[in-house]
Amino acid sequence: MIYLDNAATTRTAPEVVEAMLPYFTESFGNPSTIYSLGSASKKAVNQARKTIADALGANMEEIYFTAGGSESDNWAIKATAEAYAGKGRHIITTKIEHHAVLHTCQYLEKHGFEVTYLDVDRDGLVDPEQLKAAIRPDTILITIMFANNEIGTIEPIAEIGAIAKERGILFHTDAVQAFGQVPINVDEMHIDMLSSSAHKLNGPKGIGFLYIRKGVKIRSLIHGGAQERNRRAGTENVTGIVGFGAAVERAVRTMEERANKEIELRDYLIHRLETEIDYCWLNGHRTKRLPNNVNFSFLFIEGESMLIMLDMKGICASSGSACTSGSLDPSHVLLAIGLKHEEAHGSLRLTLSEENTKEEIDFVVDNLKQIVERLRSMSPLYEDFVKKNKA
Ligand SMILES: *Cc1c(COP(=O)(O)O)cnc(C)c1O
Numbered sequence: 168m169i170y171l172d173n174a175a176t177t178r179t180a181p182e183v184v185e186a187m188l189p190y191f192t193e194s195f196g197n198p199s200t201i202y203s204l205g206s207a208s209k210k211a212v213n214q215a216r217k218t219i220a221d222a223l224g225a226n227m228e229e230i231y232f233t234a235g236g237s238e239s240d241n242w243a244i245k246a247t248a249e250a251y252a253g254k255g256r257h258i259i260t261t262k263i264e265h266h267a268v269l270h271t272c273q274y275l276e277k278h279g280f281e282v283t284y285l286d287v288d289r290d291g292l293v294d295p296e297q298l299k300a301a302i303r304p305d306t307i308l309i310t311i312m313f314a315n316n317e318i319g320t321i322e323p324i325a326e327i328g329a330i331a332k333e334r335g336i337l338f339h340t341d342a343v344q345a346f347g348q349v350p351i352n353v354d355e356m357h358i359d360m361l362s363s364s365a366h367k368l369n370g371p372k373g374i375g376f377l378y379i380r381k382g383v384k385i386r387s388l389i390h391g392g393a394q395e396r397n398r399r400a401g402t403e404n405v406t407g408i409v410g411f412g413a414a415v416e417r418a419v420r421t422m423e424e425r426a427n428k429e430i431e432l433r434d435y436l437i438h439r440l441e442t443e444i445d446y447c448w449l450n451g452h453r454t455k456r457l458p459n460n461v462n463f464s465f466l467f468i469e470g471e472s473m474l475i476m477l478d479m480k481g482i483c484a485s486s487g488s489a490c491t492s493g494s495l496d497p498s499h500v501l502l503a504i505g506l507k508h509e510e511a512h513g514s515l516r517l518t519l520s521e522e523n524t525k526e527e528i529d530f531v532v533d534n535l536k537q538i539v540e541r542l543r544s545m546s547p548l549y550e551d552f553v554k555k556n557k558a
Pocket residue numbers: 174175234235236237238240265267312314315316341342343344364365367373375
């Protein structure tokens with residue numbers, strides 16, 4: 168099997184599993200109890216909290232564990248909207264956010280909030296000038312993703328953060344794809360809230376965190392016990408949190424080497440596709456891009472057919488985000504960067520890890536060439552196109 172869908176989820180690293188195991192068995196105590204079995208769990212949770220805070224340049228009191236990226240996005244947006252509703256009811260986001268942000272904003276629109284969805288350019292970049300122009304006296308929150316999960320484009324987060332800070336508006340970023348892949352510092356980038364999820368960086372599924380800068384007013388989303396400084400109730404997912412901490416420790420330690428390796432493989436893959444297959448192009452910014460993301464559109468091809476044929480060769484890939492595959496709607500991200508419906512339908516996302524090799528990439532490109540040729544040979548549109556171009 169060749170796994171090229173690391174934006175959907177990643178393999179839990181063996182050292183992460185190892186770190187988690189004792190907290191399923193001998194050290195199973197509830198962190199809220201006072202006997203030593205429980206305080207061992209509490210200590211482990213806080214150690215993970217410290218590791219994560221250090222990775223962001225934050226304080227450990229500003230890290231709140233959740234059940235994943237979606238919960239963190241929901242919490243950041245809904246609960247600040249509620250807390251700041253007295254000040255204003257306008258929110259600014261973009262057209263290319265993950266559905267956890269977009270659908271949350273749409274929900275708030277039904278509850279008396281107004282949302283501006285910023286356009287992006289052909290590469291998927293937000294224009295800071297457009298952001299400035301969209302700010303109103305009643306704007307309470309700007310939520311713009313750090314890096315896009317489909318096309319890999321990295322947004323000008325420090326610039327956006329500086330604008331938000333200058334205007335006194337809260338800034339949240341969905342950093343689920345970026346955290347662990349690129350350096351992030353919440354102070355230098357003026358980030359007030361940041362969402363992350365362990366399973367995108369070789370940690371376990373079902374555990375995430377929301378960074379909330381000290382002083383930000385936010386309501387609770389999950390009411391109950393006093394866990395997470397009274398802000399997020401529920402017995403801590405101790406094994407998940409310990410795994411998250413180990414994954415972050417590993418991600419920070421290996422980031423530079425991993426990125427260099429992935430960028431080399433990524434650019435090799437991009438080069439081979441661009442030079443060896445006709446009528447295809449790279450989506451997303453060429454350099455302001457996640458080290459592991461490759462997204463291509465192929466004319467006259469259905470992305471889903473490509474995925475099925477790749478699967479038959481043992482290759483795991485994606486035609487957009489995992490959440491949208493299965494539906495017939497083209498990706499909202501690809502439409503937002505200006506692709507036509509049929510161009511968006513013919514897209515393929517390949518997301519690498521440091522475990523991938525050049526041999527694997529060669530195998531994938533060789534097979535992809537055949538698959539594209541085969542699918543085009545069955546396409547009446549392609550036939551017409553070739554005839555016209557010959558005439
Ligand atoms: C995966 C992802 C999410 C959702 O995270 P979960 O932990 O799966 O809920 C949110 N935003 C982005 C950008 C993602 O890639």
